[in-house]
Each structure stands twice: as structure tokens, then as C-alpha cells.
Amino acid sequence: MKILLVCAAGMSTSLVVAKMKKSLKPEEADWVIDAIPAESFETEIDNYDVVLLGPQLKFKKNQLEEVAKPKGIPLEVINMADYGTVRGDKILEFARQLYQNK
Amino acid sequence: MEITEETIFKLITYSGAARSDIFEAFRLCQDGKYEDAEILMESAKHNLLEAHNTQTNLIQQETGGEQIIVRLLMVHAQDHLMTCILAKELVSNMMNMQKEINEIKSKIK
Numbered sequence: 001m002k003i004l005l006v007c008a009a010g011m012s013t014s015l016v017v018a019k020m021k022k023s024l025k026p027e028e029a030d031w032v033i034d035a036i037p038a039e040s041f042e043t044e045i046d047n048y049d050v051v052l053l054g055p056q057l058k059f060k061k062n063q064l065e066e067v068a069k070p071k072g073i074p075l076e077v078i079n080m081a082d083y084g085t086v087r088g089d090k091i092l093e094f095a096r097q098l099y100q101n102k
Numbered sequence: 103m104e105i106t107e108e109t110i111f112k113l114i115t116y117s118g119a120a121r122s123d124i125f126e127a128f129r130l131c132q133d134g135k136y137e138d139a140e141i142l143m144e145s146a147k148h149n150l151l152e153a154h155n156t157q158t159n160l161i162q163q164e165t166g167g168e169q170i171i172v173r174l175l176m177v178h179a180q181d182h183l184m185t186c187i188l189a190k191e192l193v194s195n196m197m198n199m200q201k202e203i204n205e206i207k208s209k210i211k
Contacts, residue, residue: 007118008118008182009178009181011175011178012111012114012118012175012178012179012182015107015111015175054118055115055118055119055122056114056115056117056118056119056121056122056182057118057122058119058122058123058126059121059122059123059125059126059129060122080115080119083111083115084111084112084114084115084116085108085111086107086108086111
């Protein structure tokens with residue numbers, strides 16, 4: 001699975017990505033998790049299966065969903081508490097569920 | 103003292119969530135949903151205060167003589183906070199302007 005994290009600058013989310021990668025199971029070793037700034041969203045989204053937004057981008061959810069929905073790519077905002085405490089494991093589990101339920 | 107990742111992320115997350123609420127509030131204001139907009143601005147104020155207090159604590163520790171190591175991520179967190187404080191000031195004024203615009207529009211119709 002390929003997971004895309006989008007935030008304002010792609011910086012804080014890079015740390016979240018690092019934590020998520022540490023939580024991958026051995027059979028998930030080939031998964032791709034990347035962080036990008038919102039500006040690159042439209043050019044990058046086609047390369048991914050699931051999109052997670054940083055809580056700071058909640059206000060852009062509808063706008064980004066208009067791009068993701070027709071492509072059948074699930075998109076959700078990361079829970080603020082999980083993001084704030086950099087719970088890579090919980091955020092990864094959130095991505096797994098989004099992908100399963102799509 | 104090194105600022106913990108937890109503290110830095112507290113700054114980023116609270117400021118970021120507040121900024122998101124502020125922008126959403128403005129969109130609601132454009133649609134004439136003033137009460138919903140106010141609720142979001144209140145939530146933003148609360149989150150921004152949390153972020154601000156986090157930074158104030160750090161500043162107080164430093165002025166109290168503690169040597170604080172600043173990482174690039176901390177600079178980024180303060181960027182989030184500052185942007186949000188500015189957004190709140192500007193959007194508050196813009197919301198008042200928007201209300202006047204909406205009123206004028208309704209009179210023209």
C-alpha cells in the first residue's frame with residue numbers, strides 16, 4: 001500500500017512518517033509512506049492508495065476530496081490527539097482501516 | 103535542555119488545528135452562517151491559547167537561566183504559531199468586512 005500524508009509544509013508530517021514506518025509489520029515492509037506539502041497534492045495523488053491530512057489542513061478537506069473521490073482514493077484528516085502525540089502506530093492503523101473500507 | 107518532540111508537536115498541532123478552524127470560520131461567514139463561524143473562532147481561540155502557553159513556558163524557562171537547544175523543527179513549530187496568530191487577527195477583521203459585504207449584497211438584491 002502507498003500512503004500519502006499532506007500537511008502545510010510537509011515538515012512536521014515527515015516526523016510522523018518516520019514513526020509510522022517504524023510501526024510497519026514485516027509483511028508491510030514494501031509499503032510506501034510519504035509526506036508532501038498541500039501544494040503538491042494534485043500532482044502526487046495518483047501515485048497513492050490512501051491520503052491522510054494533517055489536522056492543520058482540515059479546512060481544505062472538501063476541496064481536496066473533490067480531487068480524491070473521483071479517483072476512488074480514500075482521504076481523511078488525522079485525529080488531532082494522535083497527530084499531536086506523534087502516534088505513528090495509531091495513524092498507520094487508521095490508514096489500514098481507510099484502505100480496507102474503501 | 104532539549105525541547106521534547108512532544109512539546110514541539112503540541113505547538114504544531116494546536117496552532118495548526120486553530121488555523122484550520124479560522125479559515126473554515128471565514129468560509130462559513132461568507133455563506134452567512136455567522137453563529138457556526140463564531141463557534142469555530144472560539145474553538146480556534148482555545149487551541150491557540152494552548153499553543154501560546156506552550157511557547158510561553160519555554161520562554162520562561164529560558165529567561166529563568168535554562169539553556170534551551172532549538173531544533174529546526176522548533177523553528178517550524180513557531181512558524182505555525184505565528185502564522186496562526188496573524189491569521190486570527192486578519193480573519194477576525196475580514197469577517198466583519200464580509201458581514202458588511204453580505205449586508206450590502208442583500209440590499210442590492
